[in-house]
Amino acid sequence: MTADLRRARLAISAAFLVQGLVFISLTTRLPRIQDRWDLGELALSGVLLMMVLLAGVGSLVAERLAPRLDSATVLRAGLLVLAAGVAVAVLAPSTVVFVLGLATYGAGLGLVDATGNMQAVALEHRLGRVVLPSCHGAWTLGGVIGALITLGTGDVPWPAVALLAALPVLASAAPYLARDHGEAATSTQTDVPWRAIVMVGLALVAFYTVDTAAATWGPVYLDDEFGAPEDLVALATLPYLVASGLVRLVGDRLTEEVGAVRLLRAGAAIAFVALVVVVAAPSWPVAVVGFTLLGCGVAVVAPLSFSAAAALAGRDADPATRQARVDAVVARFNQFNYAGALLGAVMTGAVGAGSLRVGFAVPLVMVVALFWLARAFAPADENSAGSSAGASRA
Template identity: 55%
Template sequence: MGTTAEPATDGPERSYSATRWAIAGAYFAQGCVFLSLTTRLPKFQKHWGISELGLTGIMLLIVLLAGAGSFIAETIAPRRGSALSLRIGLLLVTASLLITGPAPDVPVLLAGMAVYGVALGMVDASSNMQAVSLEHRIGRPILPSFYGAWTAGGIAGTLLTLATPHLSVAAVSMPLAVLPLVVAFGPLLLARGVVQPAGGDLGIPWRQILLVGAACVVFYMVDTAATTWGSVYFDHTLHSPSGLVALAALPYLCASLFTRVAGDRLADHFGAPTLLRVGAVVALIGLAVIVAAPDWPIGVAGFLVLGSGIAVVAPLSFSAAGVLARDGAGDDPSVIQPRVDAVIARFNQFNYVGALLGAVLTGAIGTGSLRVAFAVPAILVLALFPLAKAFRRPAEPPAEPAAYSTPRQQ
């Protein structure tokens, strides 16, 4: 598999390297902001006097509005390009941080979180559109390394929380708002698309895409439970020192980063189905350790194992959806790119279905015991085994990168 891709991809990959860094910057900013928020949830609770049920409601608000943001990106991208919708989303992330940071009361906080929810969906959908399009132009799997950039940003956001335990929410949020602002005005994103021709949706294998989407839902259930409720689990159940609650997310993210950086080559060499099954076994072991952990050091080990196994599922899912969207579209880039963008934007909704179940169900079950709540994803991970066969790539090789014109940079 690797031997057929190598000759065709060396030149195009080098020519697209600057664009690859620009897209990775958007993933990094998204991960940094998201984890800086979720690892500070205990501080949010104490600062505004929010109960766990109230926190669950806020997460529900964010997830629902993220779905709306993804729909907005789907509307903008075919006509103005995914680069524009990505920039708008990043600017809204900045606005949300400027609102939530100094929020004087809960209503203003909710307004800021609502803006963040829309922004989250727009950035998620648009950055995935950009990444999948570039993957097709290069001609080999690169989605895992983009998700590695998101994870690196998440690690940066987590370390920020660990390094500033005594700073107020506003003192952290205001400087953090600069990061998405800088990325939003950076150049080198892929050029805008064109309006999708009538009937361009025909022939898309939605049934197989739904199977891949089911795996994506499982991933985001586990991921959201780990990144959103992990710090609360450490604080309330495992009774870690107050300054170390972010240690739930940090080992999870570090292991995820390692797996995703290696994921491009692993997927190219072993294939997505095998990589997915092995990851499911490792994730199951990690969740078992988390549920049974008697204290926080064992919990750290559990999250480390979990991250090393589950991390490949999301990038492989979006990559598979992009391949399926392109299947049967021919070689015309005016048909391929808008068609892939539309499928990726809709596929992104699986992200929020999983996040909704992961955040809200974990929180609802966790009102009794978060230990029990983390047992639910352990059962759902088993679904990855039968779903792995949907990740097989078509037997015929993808179209050469030359089928695309060299993109204008925005």
């Protein structure tokens, strides 16, 4: 690996880490946000729905801008939008301004989601090996740090939380992967095998349904159902993230040794058992055990989804056409992320308005689909055997 690629890999990992840190820092504070703005489960679901929809819009904007400006430039812009949204939402003097801040945050989240994965896929192509699981592991590590910060700063004045906005600003200055101007550019984006890609996308929907439900509603679940101490509700998220992060950090090697299809099916079995434990838990410590197992089970679904989608997009294509196809696919594929987030954040809250035990049945049902959908990940197995995953233009 050259020095430039090494620096780019660290920068991309930093972007994932900062995004995860800020996101989990906010979601683990949802009980406090609910109290501050007097939001019930349905009202909070509505706010989350708005944020998810605007994140989808941000991802589509990234699809338009990345081919013109390059994904590194759009990623930097997205990080700055993210920072502005956090600052406005935390320091808001009224509910209206708070909602506007979350709307800005949502749009920035979509920009960073799409371009961060574009950068990771481009890096994977240039290195010629699987790296997406460890890149997503950096997001999880950031989430762990965010949850720890929440646990350690539960009593700080609310305005101090706005300091989180400084992190995306710092990350925007990192040396991301520059576009390779030596490769031919093309605007051809036809003949993308969307049917096969949709099958992989459905697995991404299932994952984000589970992941968002755990991150968004886990702390609320411990608070509402079990009356867990307020300063410990972040434990719904922290062990989940630690377990997920550990699996992701070794996910590159696991994929190469076990294969994506087998790895996903084993993970789905663990996730199913974990959600049964969460739903049937008699006490909050048992629920925490369930969330921890859940992190182990679903950890590699998202990164392997992007690898498989990029491989399908770039299959049987010359380099220039492959670039154009993957540019289109990475941003659009990211929409499956928000479909899952919609189900996880909004449907879990809406179905669980009376009891979040019932709400967590939504991800329980979704995870069953992973057993069947795993077969669509054969292209990721090809990647782990040494074939190129394709790349977006950096």
